[in-house]
Amino acid sequence: MPGELxxxxxxxxxxxxxxxxxxxxxxxxxxxxxxxxxxxxxxxHATDPNLPKSTKSHFMKVLRxxxxxxxxxxxxxxxxxxxxxxxxxxFPGLLESVLRS
Amino acid sequence: MPGELxxxxxxxxxxxxxxxxxxxxxxxxxxxxxxxxxxxxxxxHATDPNLPKSTKSHFMKVLRxxxxxxxxxxxxxxxxxxxxxxxxxxFPGLLESVLRS
DNA sequence: CTATAAGTTCGAGAATCATCGAACTATCGG
DNA sequence: CCGATAGTTCGATGATTCTCGAACTTATAG
Numbered sequence: 001m002p003g004e005l006x007x008x009x010x011x012x013x014x015x016x017x018x019x020x021x022x023x024x025x026x027x028x029x030x031x032x033x034x035x036x037x038x039x040x041x042x043x044x045h046a047t048d049p050n051l052p053k054s055t056k057s058h059f060m061k062v063l064r065x066x067x068x069x070x071x072x073x074x075x076x077x078x079x080x081x082x083x084x085x086x087x088x089x090x091f092p093g094l095l096e097s098v099l100r101s
Numbered sequence: 102m103p104g105e106l107x108x109x110x111x112x113x114x115x116x117x118x119x120x121x122x123x124x125x126x127x128x129x130x131x132x133x134x135x136x137x138x139x140x141x142x143x144x145x146h147a148t149d150p151n152l153p154k155s156t157k158s159h160f161m162k163v164l165r166x167x168x169x170x171x172x173x174x175x176x177x178x179x180x181x182x183x184x185x186x187x188x189x190x191x192f193p194g195l196l197e198s199v200l201r202s
Numbered sequence: 203c204t205a206t207a208a209g210t211t212c213g214a215g216a217a218t219c220a221t222c223g224a225a226c227t228a229t230c231g232g
Numbered sequence: 233c234c235g236a237t238a239g240t241t242c243g244a245t246g247a248t249t250c251t252c253g254a255a256c257t258t259a260t261a262g
Contacts, residue, residue: 001226001227001238001240002239002241003228015202016124016129017124019120019121019123019199021119022117022120023118024117025117028116028117028120031231041238041239041240042238045212050224054221054223054239054240054241054242057193057239057241058219058220058221058222060239060240061114061220067189073228073229075135075238075240077237077238078238078239081261091198092201092202093194093197094199094202095120097195098192100193101116101191102211102212102254102258103210103211103256103257103258104258106210109251124204125248132203133232141210142208143207144211145210152251153252153253154208154209154252155211155212155252155253156252158252159210159249162211174259176259176260177206177209177259177260178259179209187228
């Protein structure tokens with residue numbers, strides 16, 4: 001698969017984009033699964049276990065382009081991480097509140 | 102204009118709906134204007150001052166149906182209030198973080 | 203009572219977003 | 233090199249959402 005995907009810089013992350021990305025139950029569930037640490041994409045099941053992979057990939061794209069997660073090549077898989085540092089710096093308390101609620 | 106509009110009960114408010122409602126710059130701006138206290142709708146200008154009133158009314162509807170604001174008749178005007186109590190109880194820290202960022 | 207001010211609702215068209223199959227890409231095991 | 237695995241990208245279709253004018257509603261001013 002294509003190696004490095006584009007990620008916004010910290011300074012480019014927009015609050016409204018982050019809120020939008022998290023405003024979908026499936027995408028929110030993904031973010032919550034990443035709260036405890038990075039996961040390989042294959043281990044990250046959203047809510048529906050047999051979701052088509054193109055749909056799952058699209059969820060990841062929305063989260064990535066909003067600046068919520070990083071999606072980096074890791075061998076023949078993909079490593080997903082929450083951009084907690086960046087989000088905490090930009091929007092203090094937001095992530096904690098959203099993931100906890 | 103129609104008197105009482107429907108508002109969700111506190112128990113019916115969904116986090117994803119709140120995030121969606123606030124994920125638009127115009128609607129977020131409205132919520133921020135209400136942070137300091139209730140306003141008559143006529144005093145609440147979103148960002149564009151000569152926005153068609155049907156569009157403005159639609160913004161209010163999205164915010165109201167998500168449980169972010171109350172919209173109550175007040176003479177021949179409308180009084181808008183942030184549902185801070187409800188949101189703070191349901192999603193502690195969320196509103197503060199979003200309005201401050 | 204009538205006119206006006208302040209909003210809501212309805213309807214239509216445009217724009218955006220979601221979903222998923224199919225084709226493509228890259229990596230690893232044998 | 234070959235096949236399988238894990239994912240991305242593309243394209244089409246359908247579903248939501250946005251935007252705004254026009255018609256409607258209601259309370260007050262006169």
